[in-house]
Amino acid sequence: MSSKKKLDAARKNLSKHLQDALMLELSTIPPYATACYSILEQGQYDRSEPTIVNAEPIEVIRQVMVEEMLHMVLAANVMNAIGGTPQLNNPNLLPKYPTELLNGAGPEVRLRKFSPKQVKSFRKIETAPKDLRGALRGEYSTIGGFYAYVRKLLEDACKEFGDKEIFIGDPARQISNDDYFGAGGEVVEITGTPAQRRKAAFEAIQKIMEEGEGADLGGKAGDGDTIPGPAEHEDIAHYFKFNEILHSRYYRPDDLVTDPPTGDDLIVDWSAVSPMKDDPSEENYESAPEIAAISTEFNAAWSGLLDGLHIAFNEDKSALRDLVPTMYSIKSLAQKLMRIPLPDGSGETAGPTWTYLAPKKRG
Amino acid sequence: MSAIADDERTYDVVIVGAGFAGGILAKELVSAGHSVLILEAGEDHGKTWETYRSYLDQYYLSLAKTPNSPYPNLPTLPSPSVLDITAVRGTEPDTNGYFVQRGPLPFGSNYLMAFGGTSLHWLGTSLRMMPADFEMQSRFGKGVDWPFGYQDLRADYERAEWEIGVSADADEQTPKALGIRTSGRHDNVGYFDKEYDYPMHSIPSSYVDGFFAKADGMPIEIGEDATSTVHLKVSRTPQGRNSTPRTPKTAKGIQVGEKRRQQFRPRGATGPFAYMGQRCEGNSSCIPICPIQAKYNAMKTLEDAKHKAKHQMETITQAIASKVELTESGRVSGIVYKKYPFPGVPQHELRRARGKQYVLAGGAVENVTLALASGICTSSDELGRNLMDHPYMMTWGAAPEPVGPFRGPGSTSSYANFRDGNFRNKNAAFRLEIGNWGWNFAAGSPNSDVARLVEQDNLYGTALRDKLYHDVQRQVRIGTMVEQLPRATNRVTIDPAYRTPMGEYRPVISYDLDDYSRAGLAAANDTCAQIFQRLGIKNHTSYSPSDAGYLTYDGKGYTFFGAGHLVGTHRIGTDRHNSVTNDEMRAWDHDNLWLVGAGSMPTIATSNPTLTMSAMAFRAARAIQKAVRKGGAK
Numbered sequence: 001m002s003s004k005k006k007l008d009a010a011r012k013n014l015s016k017h018l019q020d021a022l023m024l025e026l027s028t029i030p031p032y033a034t035a036c037y038s039i040l041e042q043g044q045y046d047r048s049e050p051t052i053v054n055a056e057p058i059e060v061i062r063q064v065m066v067e068e069m070l071h072m073v074l075a076a077n078v079m080n081a082i083g084g085t086p087q088l089n090n091p092n093l094l095p096k097y098p099t100e101l102l103n104g105a106g107p108e109v110r111l112r113k114f115s116p117k118q119v120k121s122f123r124k125i126e127t128a129p130k131d132l133r134g135a136l137r138g139e140y141s142t143i144g145g146f147y148a149y150v151r152k153l154l155e156d157a158c159k160e161f162g163d164k165e166i167f168i169g170d171p172a173r174q175i176s177n178d179d180y181f182g183a184g185g186e187v188v189e190i191t192g193t194p195a196q197r198r199k200a201a202f203e204a205i206q207k208i209m210e211e212g213e214g215a216d217l218g219g220k221a222g223d224g225d226t227i228p229g230p231a232e233h234e235d236i237a238h239y240f241k242f243n244e245i246l247h248s249r250y251y252r253p254d255d256l257v258t259d260p261p262t263g264d265d266l267i268v269d270w271s272a273v274s275p276m277k278d279d280p281s282e283e284n285y286e287s288a289p290e291i292a293a294i295s296t297e298f299n300a301a302w303s304g305l306l307d308g309l310h311i312a313f314n315e316d317k318s319a320l321r322d323l324v325p326t327m328y329s330i331k332s333l334a335q336k337l338m339r340i341p342l343p344d345g346s347g348e349t350a351g352p353t354w355t356y357l358a359p360k361k362r363g
Numbered sequence: 364m365s366a367i368a369d370d371e372r373t374y375d376v377v378i379v380g381a382g383f384a385g386g387i388l389a390k391e392l393v394s395a396g397h398s399v400l401i402l403e404a405g406e407d408h409g410k411t412w413e414t415y416r417s418y419l420d421q422y423y424l425s426l427a428k429t430p431n432s433p434y435p436n437l438p439t440l441p442s443p444s445v446l447d448i449t450a451v452r453g454t455e456p457d458t459n460g461y462f463v464q465r466g467p468l469p470f471g472s473n474y475l476m477a478f479g480g481t482s483l484h485w486l487g488t489s490l491r492m493m494p495a496d497f498e499m500q501s502r503f504g505k506g507v508d509w510p511f512g513y514q515d516l517r518a519d520y521e522r523a524e525w526e527i528g529v530s531a532d533a534d535e536q537t538p539k540a541l542g543i544r545t546s547g548r549h550d551n552v553g554y555f556d557k558e559y560d561y562p563m564h565s566i567p568s569s570y571v572d573g574f575f576a577k578a579d580g581m582p583i584e585i586g587e588d589a590t591s592t593v594h595l596k597v598s599r600t601p602q603g604r605n606s607t608p609r610t611p612k613t614a615k616g617i618q619v620g621e622k623r624r625q626q627f628r629p630r631g632a633t634g635p636f637a638y639m640g641q642r643c644e645g646n647s648s649c650i651p652i653c654p655i656q657a658k659y660n661a662m663k664t665l666e667d668a669k670h671k672a673k674h675q676m677e678t679i680t681q682a683i684a685s686k687v688e689l690t691e692s693g694r695v696s697g698i699v700y701k702k703y704p705f706p707g708v709p710q711h712e713l714r715r716a717r718g719k720q721y722v723l724a725g726g727a728v729e730n731v732t733l734a735l736a737s738g739i740c741t742s743s744d745e746l747g748r749n750l751m752d753h754p755y756m757m758t759w760g761a762a763p764e765p766v767g768p769f770r771g772p773g774s775t776s777s778y779a780n781f782r783d784g785n786f787r788n789k790n791a792a793f794r795l796e797i798g799n800w801g802w803n804f805a806a807g808s809p810n811s812d813v814a815r816l817v818e819q820d821n822l823y824g825t826a827l828r829d830k831l832y833h834d835v836q837r838q839v840r841i842g843t844m845v846e847q848l849p850r851a852t853n854r855v856t857i858d859p860a861y862r863t864p865m866g867e868y869r870p871v872i873s874y875d876l877d878d879y880s881r882a883g884l885a886a887a888n889d890t891c892a893q894i895f896q897r898l899g900i901k902n903h904t905s906y907s908p909s910d911a912g913y914l915t916y917d918g919k920g921y922t923f924f925g926a927g928h929l930v931g932t933h934r935i936g937t938d939r940h941n942s943v944t945n946d947e948m949r950a951w952d953h954d955n956l957w958l959v960g961a962g963s964m965p966t967i968a969t970s971n972p973t974l975t976m977s978a979m980a981f982r983a984a985r986a987i988q989k990a991v992r993k994g995g996a997k
Contacts, residue, residue, distance in 0.1 A: 055416050063638050177626075178607050321567075324644055 010157045015084035025072040027095040030354040032065045037334040038113035040272045053269040057245045064238045074204040076313045080173040081190035088310035113276040126238040163194035179317040274338040280351040291350045298333040299355045300362035367713045374400040375991045377718035379684040380725035382480020384960045384980040386664035391984035393668045398675045404683040405477035406435045406706040430484040433652045437707045443473040450911045463861045463871040470874040471925025482661040484651045487603040488971040489529040493783045494550040496968035503788040506848040510937045510946035518620045519978035527659045530563040531601030541779040542596035558618035562627030563606045565599045569799045570767040572776040578897045586786025593780040603659035604643045605629040632656035645771045687737035695721045695956045709864045719994045727929040727962030728870045731855045749849035751967040753926035756843040758891035759805040760900040765836035768801035782969040791883025793845040794969045801838030809835045845883040881916035933962040947986035959983045
């Protein structure tokens with residue numbers, strides 16, 4: 001193979017894995033969001049004290065979710081830096097639930113209501129690999145292992161072909177803190193000289209790994225990142241955030257990963273939750289046109305979000321800002337679905353299916 | 364009375380009030396290495412996430428979503444409420460609410476006694492004053508001049524804008540860019556420092572703003588002078604809510620005061636919800652509560668102060684400052700406060716806080732009632748006088764097309780054209796604020812529309828929804844905020860006959876609008892009518908003689924409300940005869956006492972007072988630092 005061909009092949013392989021990374025981050029958002037939205041809000045259940053009992057677990061899951069969004073932006077930045085084309089609205093690549101992450105090699109993710117079972121499955125998603133040796137050969141079954149492999153692919157490519165040949169993407173495509181909400185941490189822009197871009201790219205990948213499973217951090221629950229605000233507390237890696245919910249107790253950043261959390265109480269009420277059907281699908285709504293209509297409305301909003309992200313990563317960064325109202329509609333439509341009992345008499349409610357619809361099918 | 368227990372620690376500075384001014388003072392003083400105690404009368408809250416969530420719950424559950432509705436209103440510590448405002452008839456004072464209103468007009472404004480103060484429900488408008496506003500007497504023969512000018516406050520404006528986190532673009536905010544024909548020829552020169560810009564970009568304009576911008580360029584005659592004719596221009600309003608941080612043009616950063624600052628980092632919610640609120644998301648409930656704290660509140664600055672030096676900063680809540688005690692030489696020797704353990708129960712313990720310097724920062728009304736109750740600051744006889752507000756008049760109508768109201772912050776733009784001009788020798792200046800929330804404030808929409816369509820028009824189902832959507836989508840509203848002049852008879856006093864269940868004096872308020880302000884209201888009303896005509900808006904405004912704030916001018920009736928901008932009661936000045944404090948907010952009568960807040964402002968002009976008051980807090984903080992150091996050397 002000529003070196004040009006080899007370079008093309010390496011770049012293609014990198015792009016493919018970064019596209020997988022994008023889809024990986026994206027795949028976690030619907031299950032997390034579904035669990036969050038299934039939690040009943042104030043006024044939707046009887047309590048003598050009319051307060052949001054589950055405000056804390058909602059916030060914990062939401063924090064993980066916004067960090068996944070940040071990771072998606074970081075993955076897109078790396079991909080754009082090497083001249084790839086991030087695809088966000090290709091129905092062939094988008095997740096269909098239930099699904100197994102990492103093209104079947106990773107943990108299963110399902111669309112379920114907020115429950116201990118579901119939070120345990122979230123914890124599994126964010127489990128750190130015990131050993132990276134297999135992962136570095138491409139045999140990974142965890143997100144951490146996958147990113148370790150991506151990092152190695154990038155390292156190898158840079159070594160073999162030189163940074164200049166790898167970082168050929170248009171710097172104008174880099175999402176910056178000016179464009180992105182900034183929640184969950186700062187965006188890493190991959191700009192400058194080829195060497196600077198290589199450094200930034202590794203920084204971005206490292207950030208994704210640390211915030212996710214807390215890999216490589218010396219057995220502490222902290223993720224090395226600071227929670228915004230004057231207190232400068234260290235944030236907790238995702239795995240431990242889910243563990244906080246299961247233990248009804250917050251971690252301290254220097255708690256050991258082998259021990260249970262030792263921080264303040266975190267109040268969880270597993271009963272104040274909509275009884276949403278597990279893994280709802282469009283077939284469930286065939287006999288209920290009213291539900292189907294709302295589901296279509298939801299899917300149209302979700303598809304609009306994906307289209308907007310695709311435009312933001314590929315053409316016009318300012319499209320990101322316009323997605324804020326779309327995210328609000330997604331939330332409100334999802335909650336609307338979860339308030340409607342299914343006609344099958346099971347007592348379960350409908351739920352969002354997170355299906356991408358072609359523009360013509362959006363009603 | 365039993366002996367008063369002294370607090371163990373003597374602080375460098377004791378501050379009464381944990382609001383805008385108290386927060387900035389505490390942060391500045393603690394940063395300079397001084398110890399600070401804040402006494403806050405409000406219920407112990409705001410420090411944990413549960414309390415902020417409980418505010419939100421209370422807001423969702425409130426039927427009348429007034430500015431104070433989410434927050435605790437203890438019978439023992441009442442805050443004034445807009446629901447208490449009624450017309451004052453005859454000589455009998457109106458005692459409905461916390462205020463005792465002597466009239467002749469009701470004083471319609473409120474504030475909040477809580478940790479964070481009224482910053483919890485402000486709209487976020489962060490306007491600088493105009494240079495003319497500091498020279499009302501010399502330019503127009505009205506009111507008084509300030510002891511310093513616009514340029515003397517400019518660097519403090521910069522500091523305040525970076526503390527609050529104001530979103531605006533400097534090149535859009537000069538008097539010239541706002542379309543103001545200033546009364547001074549050089550007012551536009553150096554309005555902003557060349558090296559300066561706001562920490563964040565402007566909040567995007569709303570669709571409603573774009574609709575009103577269609578009238579841009581329309582000439583409006585104002586005053587008698589042809590040179591005063593202005594051409595309308597919709598301009599964006601600087602706001603204390605998070606948008607996109609500005610990337611400095613050069614690596615040196617942006618010049619703010621004496622410092623170079625790198626890119627601003629938006630400060631989100633306080634406490635464990637730190638991941639929220641780093642950008643405004645358009646929740647559209649800024650008043651009464653921003654659910655994610657993207658809008659600035661003083662709890663953010665107070666939290667910063669706490670983390671600057673944990674042991675130097677103490678806050679005692681549920682502590683009602685009751686009396687400022689003096690030594691024989693007239694220096695303050697302590698502040699007696701009532702510490703109540705159970706919110707809503709009058710039972711309390713009397714305690715005394717001690718410091719080297721003392722600051723009253725409890726707001727324009729509370730500062731006065733405390734000072735009057737303590738018999739201090741009497742020599743000028745200005746204490747409590749010159750109470751000002753922005754009489755707030757609304758004009759509302761139905762646009763000829765849907766304009767998408769009820770989205771975004773309460774207001775994102777205004778017609779600022781009338782904030783200064785030669786006409787100010789005859790009638791008051793004003794600002795026309797374009798509302799984004801339909802007839803919400805004006806008519807209780809959209810809830811009132813539902814009631815009307817169901818009960819009067821017998822609509823239901825799809826027809827109801829369609830009609831509701833049709834009507835509400837066309838709702839537009841302009842809010843007029845007109846300036847008031849300082850008047851000795853507009854005042855806050857106390858009367859032993861009126862006390863709270865805790866035994867504290869209730870504010871007794873006399874209030875009226877002079878012809879200068881009424882002429883301003885009339886001119887604004889006329890301007891709004893012209894704008895409505897030009898844009899084809901069907902006018903639905905109605906003022907009724909039964910309204911609490913009904914008044915007449917030149918044979919026409921208008922209704923005004925309070926804007927929550929309480930100003931002027933302990934003004935700064937050039938000597939002890941015309942003012943309560945000097946230009947650094949140090950009391951003329953008491954060497955180690957300072958009165959800081961919007962009460963310090965000699966005139967109100969047309970800008971919402973928060974930014975100016977915050978800038979002045981920076982000015983006071985420097986002087987207090989000097990005083991503490993000097994006192995320590997003795």
